[in-house]
Amino acid sequence: MSSSCIEEVSVRDDNWFRIANELLNRAGVAINGTAPSDIQVKHPDFFKRVLQEGSLGLGESYMDGWWDCERLDLFFTQVLRAGLERQLPRHFKDTLRIAAARILNLQSKKRAWIVGKEHYDLGNDLFSRMLDPLMQYSCAYWKDADTLEEAQEAKLRLICEKLQLAPGMRVLDIGCGWGGLAWFMAKHYGVSVVGVTISAEQQKMAQARCEGLDVTILLQDYRDLRDQFDRIVSVGMFEHVGPKNYDTYFDVVDRNLKPEGLFLLHTIGSKITDNNVDPWINKYIFPNGCLPSVRQIANASEAHFVMEDWHNFGADYDTTLMAWYSRFLAAWPEIADNYSERFKRMFIYYLNACAGAFRARDIQLWQVVFSRGVENGLRVAR
Numbered sequence: 001m002s003s004s005c006i007e008e009v010s011v012r013d014d015n016w017f018r019i020a021n022e023l024l025n026r027a028g029v030a031i032n033g034t035a036p037s038d039i040q041v042k043h044p045d046f047f048k049r050v051l052q053e054g055s056l057g058l059g060e061s062y063m064d065g066w067w068d069c070e071r072l073d074l075f076f077t078q079v080l081r082a083g084l085e086r087q088l089p090r091h092f093k094d095t096l097r098i099a100a101a102r103i104l105n106l107q108s109k110k111r112a113w114i115v116g117k118e119h120y121d122l123g124n125d126l127f128s129r130m131l132d133p134l135m136q137y138s139c140a141y142w143k144d145a146d147t148l149e150e151a152q153e154a155k156l157r158l159i160c161e162k163l164q165l166a167p168g169m170r171v172l173d174i175g176c177g178w179g180g181l182a183w184f185m186a187k188h189y190g191v192s193v194v195g196v197t198i199s200a201e202q203q204k205m206a207q208a209r210c211e212g213l214d215v216t217i218l219l220q221d222y223r224d225l226r227d228q229f230d231r232i233v234s235v236g237m238f239e240h241v242g243p244k245n246y247d248t249y250f251d252v253v254d255r256n257l258k259p260e261g262l263f264l265l266h267t268i269g270s271k272i273t274d275n276n277v278d279p280w281i282n283k284y285i286f287p288n289g290c291l292p293s294v295r296q297i298a299n300a301s302e303a304h305f306v307m308e309d310w311h312n313f314g315a316d317y318d319t320t321l322m323a324w325y326s327r328f329l330a331a332w333p334e335i336a337d338n339y340s341e342r343f344k345r346m347f348i349y350y351l352n353a354c355a356g357a358f359r360a361r362d363i364q365l366w367q368v369v370f371s372r373g374v375e376n377g378l379r380v381a382r
Contacts, residue, residue: 019047023084037075056280059280063345072352130327130331136152139236139313140152140320158367161381163231234267236266247300262378267292285350307368317358
């Protein structure tokens with residue numbers, strides 16, 4: 001790295017710069033370089049802050065305007081493929097957070113409502129512009145789709161076909177979001193749907209969306225459910241359940257599913273078994289979230305169900321997130337007065353960091369179908 005680059009950011013301690021430069025070189029990222037994935041450093045304490053604080057320092061310093069990058073998605077893809085996140089020192093606060101996740105139940109009934117208030121209640125003005133018309137805030141299915149709308153509808157149809165929905169069935173949607181899936185199932189498959197959410201904003205919009213259909217939207221914790229359903233589906237909610245509650249979650253599904261029923265779980269997942277909590281995502285995007293692993297899902301479900309099918313299309317989440325990012329930027333002038341510039345940088349960082357993580361195959365997206373044992377097996381749609 002040339003001395004002029006060092007002088008540009010007035011580096012106060014050459015050691016912090018040297019260590020950061022060495023790490024970034026392993027990922028093919030230059031400091032103040034010209035490639036789209038290179039970072040442009042604007043504050044002299046950037047290197048020290050990131051090396052001392054890890055993921056939290058990297059994200060917060062971006063929100064504070066300490067650095068920029070033309071293509072954050074490429075930056076994160078390269079950094080994660082090189083495994084740099086495992087080479088950063090773990091900040092003491094991160095260590096405490098991970099220890100707390102192992103000891104405490106961060107997704108207890110009382111704490112479960114936090115993510116609803118802090119993320120999903122941000123404002124329908126944002127999500128209605130960023131997402132597709134049915135407001136699917138989960139991975140789309142791009143196998144035969146060219147647009148976000150087509151890909152999200154393909155995902156909804158895929159779920160319905162995997163569940164083998166038929167008119168007259170009762171379906172439970174755990175974590176129903178803004179009601180898009182509930183509407184789709186009731187409208188196109190003639191089923192009766194009960195949706196559950198912990199977001200008041202989502203409940204209001206879901207109720208309005210599903211007016212006139214056989215759909216009920218409840219504002220309550222999933223653990224309070226006691227009913228009987230032919231089918232149960234849960235999309236993008238298991239990430240908020242937490243390892244301390246995986247057994248309880250499958251107990252609840254088992255308790256509410258009829259003997260011949262099917263259950264479909266759609267969740268982001270981690271390729272390793274750990275308390276997979278990114279400190280920046282935990283603080284700013286999804287409080288108390290945690291990504292499950294294959295082992296954790298298998299251990300929690302094996303006492304209850306036969307795992308009929310496991311489908312990974314995590315690479316499609318990269319395409320989904322970049323579509324959301326494009327729509328977010330296009331919509332920003334319309335909603336800018338409702339949010340701060342720091343919020344804008346936070347959301348840009350969030351969407352691009354996640355896209356890079358899926359592109360690097362660092363995290364996955366699974367649809368898992370469970371039964372209590374279908375005679376002659378289950379032929380699952382693709």
